[in-house]
Amino acid sequence: xxxxxxxxxxxxxxxxxxxxxxxxxxxxxxxxxxxxxxxxxxxxxxxxxxxxxxxxxxxxxxxxxxxxxxxxxxxxxxxxxxxxxxxxxxxxxxxxxxxxxxxxxxxxxxxxxxxxxxxxxxxxxxxxxxxxxxxxxxxxxxxxxxxxxxxxxxxxxxxxxxxxxxxxxxxxxxxxxxxxxxxxxxxxxxxxxxxxxxxxxxxxxxxxxxxxxxxxxxxxxxxxxxxxxxxxxxxxxxxxxxxxxxxxxxxxxxxxxxxxxxxxxxxxxxxxxxxxxxxxxxxxxxxxxxxxxxxxxxxxxxxxxxxxxxxxxxxxxxxxxxxxxxxxxxxx
RNA sequence: CCAUGGGUGGCAGAACGGUUUAUGCAACAGACUGUAAAUCUGUACUAAGUAGGUUCGACUCCUACCCCAUGGA
Numbered sequence: 001x002x003x004x005x006x007x008x009x010x011x012x013x014x015x016x017x018x019x020x021x022x023x024x025x026x027x028x029x030x031x032x033x034x035x036x037x038x039x040x041x042x043x044x045x046x047x048x049x050x051x052x053x054x055x056x057x058x059x060x061x062x063x064x065x066x067x068x069x070x071x072x073x074x075x076x077x078x079x080x081x082x083x084x085x086x087x088x089x090x091x092x093x094x095x096x097x098x099x100x101x102x103x104x105x106x107x108x109x110x111x112x113x114x115x116x117x118x119x120x121x122x123x124x125x126x127x128x129x130x131x132x133x134x135x136x137x138x139x140x141x142x143x144x145x146x147x148x149x150x151x152x153x154x155x156x157x158x159x160x161x162x163x164x165x166x167x168x169x170x171x172x173x174x175x176x177x178x179x180x181x182x183x184x185x186x187x188x189x190x191x192x193x194x195x196x197x198x199x200x201x202x203x204x205x206x207x208x209x210x211x212x213x214x215x216x217x218x219x220x221x222x223x224x225x226x227x228x229x230x231x232x233x234x235x236x237x238x239x240x241x242x243x244x245x246x247x248x249x250x251x252x253x254x255x256x257x258x259x260x261x262x263x264x265x266x267x268x269x270x271x272x273x274x275x276x277x278x279x280x281x282x283x284x285x286x287x288x289x290x291x292x293x294x295x296x297x298x299x300x301x302x303x304x305x306x307x308x309x310x311x312x313x314x315x316x317x318x319x320x321x322x323x324x325x326x327x328x329x330x331x332x
Numbered sequence: 333c334c335a336u337g338g339g340u341g342g343c344a345g346a347a348c349g350g351u352u353u354a355u356g357c358a359a360c361a362g363a364c365u366g367u368a369a370a371u372c373u374g375u376a377c378u379a380a381g382u383a384g385g386u387u388c389g390a391c392u393c394c395u396a397c398c399c400c401a402u403g404g405a
């Protein structure tokens with residue numbers, strides 16, 4: 001069996017809850033697809049635990065929630081930088097392993113880019129980061145970067161849209177790609193080696209089922225707001241303090257996004273009242289949810305379910321069941 | 333009760349006697365093939381505690397009142 005089930009949707013739609021139930025029913029294991037859950041120690045704010053009560057066991061390479069394995073939590077130290085590249089590599093291995101043991105991998109995805117990368121592969125992943133180059137380029141102003149790219153690769157520059165042309169990070173990567181392709185031959189070997197990893201899954205269309213969870217905006221925001229308060233109660237602030245104590249710089253914490261960005265400001269003393277803290281957290285997460293909606297809107301072949309419908313889990317189960325048991329027959 | 337400081341868009345926070353009054357956050361829309369919960373782009377908000385006055389013109393000056401903060405009684 002090489003089927004793969006994907007649960008996607010924006011934050012606080014209850015992806016993990018649903019995935020756990022499906023895992024129990026269909027002999028599955030979860031594979032988290034979240035750019036922050038991969039970091040050790042980022043637990044409360046990244047929502048590693050589902051909304052419902054659940055027994056938790058932490059093993060070295062996976063967690064076990066209610067006896068269901070969940071992978072791709074805690075794979076790296078938060079001081080290190082983890083990228084799509086790492087994710088594709090690691091998750092690819094995990095998925096293979098799940099298949100080997102005859103289980104159904106259920107990808108629980110909030111990070112659209114990572115999801116796309118594992119599912120479809122990302123050709124350019126084969127071209128590695130050039131640290132020295134980046135170090136140099138990071139000192140450049142936006143204008144200098146633009147000029148540089150126009151110089152070395154007008155085509156690449158033309159291919160960028162207006163917003164990416166203003167985006168230093170993207171400009172740097174574009175320059176990196178251009179220079180690498182100028183070096184032609186050398187790239188070959190890399191392409192070969194890493195390209196294989198990047199396209200690892202290559203799941204046939206019928207073997208993949210994508211379930212999307214949505215909710216009306218107001219409901220989503222409301223759920224987020226409730227969750228913010230709950231997480232503060234659960235000790236989200238102490239979690240940030242602990243990370244700092246363990247040597248995570250506030251600058252790095254800020255890079256970790258959303259909650260951690262706000263919490264870093266809080267620890268710095270930039271934010272003084274609890275009220276302000278909560279408001280900022282809510283606002284940031286609302287924005288995030290919106291960006292996810294924008295991204296997932298374009299996702300193809302998704303069976304969407306609105307979570308305000310109390311019976312949606314039944315609907316999901318039905319279609320998963322049909323896919324799980326019968327799609328082989330349908331294929332032939 | 334006195335003194336001092338202050339009341340600016342949803343919030344924070346500047347400048348300024350004079351056509352569109354910053355900026356940041358949030359909001360809304362979008363981009364995104366190695367930091368993606370990141371980063372970037374676009375749009376909208378179109379605001380001055382209240383009541384008067386000065387002025388050709390007031391958010392900006394004056395008066396009264398209301399409210400807030402700090403200090404004092």
